[in-house]
Amino acid sequence: MTRARIRVLIVDDQELLRRGLRMILETDDGIEVVGEAEHGLRGLALIPELAPDVVLADARMPTLDGLGLVRRCAADHPGLPVLVLTTFDDARLVRALLDAGAAGFLLKDVSTDALSAAIRQVVDGGLVLDPRVARSALAPPPRPRDPGLTDAERSVADLVARGLPNAEIAARLHLAHGTVKNTVSALLRKLDQPDRTALALRLARELPEDDA
Template sequence: MPKILLIDDHRVILDGLKLLLETFEGFEIVATSTDGRRANALVRKWEPDVVVTDAAMPEFSGLDVVHDLGKHYPQLPILVLTTFDDASLVHSLMKAGAAGYILKDVSPEQLAEAITQVAQGGVVLDPRVARFAYTNPAAAQQSQELAILTRAERTVAELVAQGANNAEIASTLHLAEGTVKNHVSSLLRKLQARDRTVLALHLARALNPQDPVPGTDAAPRY
């Protein structure tokens, strides 16, 4: 039963979403807010399984929410629900670690399914904005590969791409080294990389398609 935190600067929309989602069996709305700046405190108090936030909000946007929560709760999935299909916004949100981005005109069933998917560790991207996630065809194909990663795996993947070893990743993300090892093993399996070096090079290209891939002298242990 996913516990959900809802954030939208329009009270009418926020109340409507709450009433709508509560009609689905197993959904529990633990808190709502019209101010994205309260997200951190509300997550700390209510420990939701999923955060659903609007993208365009005054003073503290959905992108700000994703950045802020990502620092403190990197494994908490955040689903962005909005009326906007702006290319740069979609790209920024997905790069920041949002678990999903869908438009507000989806059906109630589609919204419920999206929340369920991100709560289970999946990534959801509305087909109408999927083409905006990356800026070139090669990167778009790479983004589809990364879409199978959970939010936690993607966070680890970014550090693997930078050449960090398991101990460094564990220290940076405040995780047990065994947990990091499990994530890396999952990355190797999902991306079908034969070893850590190939994985790091693949991730570097996929996460930063415009940047040159740095050389790797040795494969860190995983």
């Protein structure tokens, strides 16, 4: 059965950029732009009507900015990923967006193929972070405590930290999808994290590099 096209809502205060993004994304047969909004409040108003699979939003906008939009979506539309696309690469802004529940952060000069791939990844439950800002945004704190994970949990945790969705983790580790899902749930409980994004951020900061 053919998979339905991914429904995207674009939220950006610049009309020219919205139109440009629409034209770029609609060259992908698997993506459909279902609407545009000039700021976060308008975007929130359109979500119930348009039922997007993902929101592609600017970080800096009038009325309600990207951070406010991410927070409101997390509260009012849990499970709807918001992928932030912006010219700003401020590490503190990236941290705030991700802590608020953003599904990812990309700079606006990202390639067309990378943008389409990022949209698919966040819809599948992954976390996307432009590598040019990842290092500063995920700079590790002082030496953390060992979270006390089992070897099996660490194998899954390493791939969660890289932003991979459950299906890809299962394929890489030759595990059943249900096993991966249960392990992620166990990691959320063990590390006392509220959601997958927070879990991925903590694991990216705390897992030693040789745990891969």
